[in-house]
Amino acid sequence: MVNMTTTTALLTDHYELTMLRAALADGTAHHQAVFEAFARRLPDGRRYGVVAGLGRVVEAIRDLRFDAEQVAWLLDTGVVDxxxxxxxxxxRFTGSIDAYREGEIYFPHSPVLTVSGTFAECVVLETLILSILNHDTAIASAAARMVSAARGRTLLEMGSRRTHEQAAVAAARAAYLVGFDATSNLQAGFRYGVPTRGTAAHAFTLGHTDEPAAFASQVAALGTGTTLLVDTYDTAQGIRHAVAAAGPELGAVRIDSGDLADEARRARALLDELGATTTRIAVTSDLDEHSIAxxxxxxxxxxxAGTRLVGGSGHPTAGMVYKLVAVADEAGPLAPLRPVAKKAASKGSVGGRKVAYRALDHDGYATQEVVVVRHLPGAPEAGLGRALQVAVVRGGHVVHEPTLDEIRAHHRGAKAELTALDLSLAPGAPRLVADPTPLSHLIGATA
Incomplete structure (x- = not known):
């Protein structure tokens, strides 16, 4: 009988554990190490990205345990000795994690997340960290562009029926963090406290003898403030039936087909003619930032927004990688760390632990992503800008657990540092790129 239970311990790639096996055999497993998660580039045409998923990463690491059944399976299949x-x-992860806050803006080579500990305990986390960061960051980055396009109008996440059932929950959370107002997904509401909304689909209307009967039933159950879906048959007739059922105090009508701009204008004129001047108009149907704009x-x-937000075409991967940047040559917590870096063409990295700052001009706009290479974390260097990383885990214990409201507020502040050029929906290269610099090269800076 196949065990279908999913746990964070085995949400990983085979080679993580074969590396661990070899490292335990030669002793490298017990050497101190530093790994960093970053993106070498942003998706084509994107000018900035938004970090999301940190809270889920921390939750997954905190709960990561290999149970007896899993360990026995790994032995039986020869994956481990x-x-x-x-x-x-x-x-148990007993190391430390520093990271950009959720909701923070990032650019190519920004050191989004840093994991420190023994090589063994850090290498095991690679796939888990990247699967969460890449998914949630991609959703948040796409959603943030939709928020800009919406210009303050209400945005609902409605992608649950277009993706994996658990990915839908994570997507709802990520979209909410960057400014969406609510989600249709109840699990996201139950687990994370994301506000939920929803009324009825076309099936409800089709399930009644006619549209007036369906609308009367919905209003009787949910009140006149409900949203009635008016395009099952004929949109104009649907609006008339909706106002007849709920009166001029009808909360909203939803349109899910046709030329949405034209349909919305016709709907507004008809609603006003019928006296429903305060009735709102909601539109759905494969929206993305461009169609919203x-x-x-x-x-x-x-x-x-649903399909274009949670579907692959709507959120190209964030492209995060997880690379070893420093390692000790002997065991022990005080052994000196040696910077290491991959040199392959187009996939190179910069060795050494990084600390990041965002330089701002007098008007509060970002002018530079300053990334300092130094041996150990410490107090922020004066004058380099706003410190971007915070301590998240220390000695295996979580020390940074902001609320969703705090994350949303931080995102608003970080996004306000972007210029109109950065926020443009037109394809373009990021204005800022993190450029790692040795601390000794920064005039007036001290370790």
Missing amino acids: RRTADFLAGY ELADAPVDTYG
């Missing part, structure tokens, strides 16, 4: 199995049976002059109050 007995020494590795014994290590995994007692695995095209609706800027239409009388739309609410946008519902």
Whole structure:
């Protein structure tokens, strides 16, 4: 019988544990190490990215345990030997994590997340960290562009039926962090406290003898403030039926087909003619930041985004990688760390631990992503800008657990540092790129 239970321990790639096996055999496993997660480039045409998923990363690491059944399976299949199995049976992350806050803006080579500890306990985390960061960051980066395009109008995340059931929950959280107002996903509401909304689909209307009967039923159950889906048959007739059922106090109508700008204008005129001047108009139907921007002059109050937000075409991967940047040549917590870096063409990295700052001009706009290479974390260097990283985990214990409201507030502040050029939806290269610089090269800076 196949065990279908999913745990964070085995949400990893085979080679993480074969590396661990070899490192335990030669002793490297017990050497101190520093790994960093970063993106070499942003998706084509993107000018900035938004960090998301840190809270889920911390939760996954905190709960990471290899149970007896998992360890036995790894032994039986030959993935690990007995020494590795014994290590995994007692695995606990006891190291440290520093990271950009969730909701923070990032650019190519920004040191988004830094993991410190023994080589063994850090290498095990690679796939888990990247799978969460890459997914949530991609969603948040796409959602942030939609928020800009919406210009303050209400945005609802509605992608649950277009992606994996657990990815839907994570997507709802990521979209909310960057300014979406609510989600249709109840698990996201239950687990993370994201506000939820929803009323009815076309099936509800089709399930009744006619549209007036369906609308009367919905209003009787949910009140006149509900949203009625008016395009099952004929949109104009649907609006008339909606106002007849709820009266001029009808909360909203939703349109899910046709030329949305034209349909919204016709709907506004008809609603006003029927006396429903306060009834809002919501539109859905494969919206992305570009189609939302095209609706800027239409009388739309609410946008519902799903397919283009959670689907692969709507959020190209964030492209985060997890690279070893420093390692000790002997065991022990005080052994000196040696910077290491990959040199392959187009996939190179910069060795050494990085610390990042965002330089701002007198008007508060970002002018430079300053990345300092230094041996150990410490107090921020004066004059380099706003410190971007915070301590997240120390000695295996979580020390940074902001609320969703705090993350949303931080994102608003970070996004306000971007210029109009940065926020443009037109394809373009990022204005800022992190350029790692040895601390000794910064005039007046001290370690």
